[in-house]
Amino acid sequence: MPDARLPDARLLDARLMDAPFDPALELGRFNAGVPESGGVVSFLGKVRADHGVAALEIRHYAPMTLPGFRALAQTAARRWQLDGLLIVHRIGEMGPGDPIVLVAAASGHRRDAFAATDFVMDHLKGEVWLWKRERTAAGWRWIEPRAQDHQDRARWG
Amino acid sequence: MSARLVFLGRLEDLAGVPEMAVAAGPLEAVFAQLPRELAVALLEPNVRLAHNGHLLAESGGIVLEAGDELAFLPPVSGG
Numbered sequence: 001m002p003d004a005r006l007p008d009a010r011l012l013d014a015r016l017m018d019a020p021f022d023p024a025l026e027l028g029r030f031n032a033g034v035p036e037s038g039g040v041v042s043f044l045g046k047v048r049a050d051h052g053v054a055a056l057e058i059r060h061y062a063p064m065t066l067p068g069f070r071a072l073a074q075t076a077a078r079r080w081q082l083d084g085l086l087i088v089h090r091i092g093e094m095g096p097g098d099p100i101v102l103v104a105a106a107s108g109h110r111r112d113a114f115a116a117t118d119f120v121m122d123h124l125k126g127e128v129w130l131w132k133r134e135r136t137a138a139g140w141r142w143i144e145p146r147a148q149d150h151q152d153r154a155r156w157g
Numbered sequence: 158m159s160a161r162l163v164f165l166g167r168l169e170d171l172a173g174v175p176e177m178a179v180a181a182g183p184l185e186a187v188f189a190q191l192p193r194e195l196a197v198a199l200l201e202p203n204v205r206l207a208h209n210g211h212l213l214a215e216s217g218g219i220v221l222e223a224g225d226e227l228a229f230l231p232p233v234s235g236g
Contacts, residue, residue: 061165061228063210131166132234142167143234 010077011084011106014069016060018092023102026088034084034106041113042086042104043121049096055135057093058100068128076105076120080112087120089130122152158223160187164199166231171198184219187227205230 011033023044031040047056060066073085086104094100101124105116124130126149133142159178169175172195179187188196198204206213207228213219221227 059166059169061163061207061230063226063228064207064212064230067210126233128233129165129230130233131231133167142170145232145234 010082011086012070012073012077013084014066014073014087016066016069016089016091018090020094021088021090021099021102023099026086026102027104030084030086030104030106037083037106038108039110039113040104040106041110041117042102043117044099045101045121047094047096047098047100052136053096053134054137055093055095056098056100057133057135057140058089058091059131059133060091061129065129069124072120072123072128075123076116079119080105080107080116081109082107082112082116085116085120087124089124091130119156122149122156125149126153160221160223160225160227162187163226163228165228166233168198168204168229168231171195179221181221181223181225184216184221184227187221199229203232 013030027040027042034040047053069087069089073087076082076085082105084106086102088102090098090100103117103120103124105113105120107113107116126145131142133140158181160181161176162179163176164172164174179190188199191199206216207230208219209226219227
């Protein structure tokens with residue numbers, strides 16, 4: 001398993017995938033790694049099938065993107081009581097309906113797991129080094145940061 | 158000896174290549190080797206710079222050594 005342990009031995013699994021992944025398989029493996037947890041919350045982000053978007057591409061910068069994921073996971077692990085945290089993020093080209101990102105948090109109590117998952121998702125949108133473009137009938141277009149993404153992060157203080 | 162520039166996101170499209178070898182030296186001398194339109198885009202205030210994988214607080218005084226990598230990071234839109 002390509003995972004690592006947080007300094008206090010909690011499970012941290014953060015990965016970039018350049019090919020499609022199976023969310024059920026990933027979640028099953030993660031769950032198997034946190035047998036003592038009282039609950040696992042997960043979020044799966046997918047390519048929306050609207051606005052005439054035929055393809056989505058996400059690019060990264062290897063020296064910084066995954067280290068940024070790990071730093072984000074550490075921040076979440078300091079803030080909430082977690083037994084484990086999973087971040088699986090696609091890079092490369094995807095089609096409508098394809099999984100983009102899977103975040104899961106395991107905890108003794110559901111509120112910490114819900115909050116950590118929400119926190120990680122808000123910070124994946126705009127505070128990690130990923131660039132996204134989409135292809136429509138008009139061609140490829142780079143996606144600019146949205147004000148809503150900033151507001152979502154501001155909720156966390 | 159050369160250093161490497163890396164262009165992320167829309168900057169790759171603008172540069173026409175994902176990365177480019179340049180003569181090492183002070184950043185001003187590196188920019189002087191680039192097409193003017195590209196240099197202007199790279200100097201926009203919302204473009205962050207990373208020197209050998211480390212984000213720079215500001216670009217003043219940077220000198221690229223042979224083998225260095227300087228990445229230009231436009232605003233992210235990920236997730």
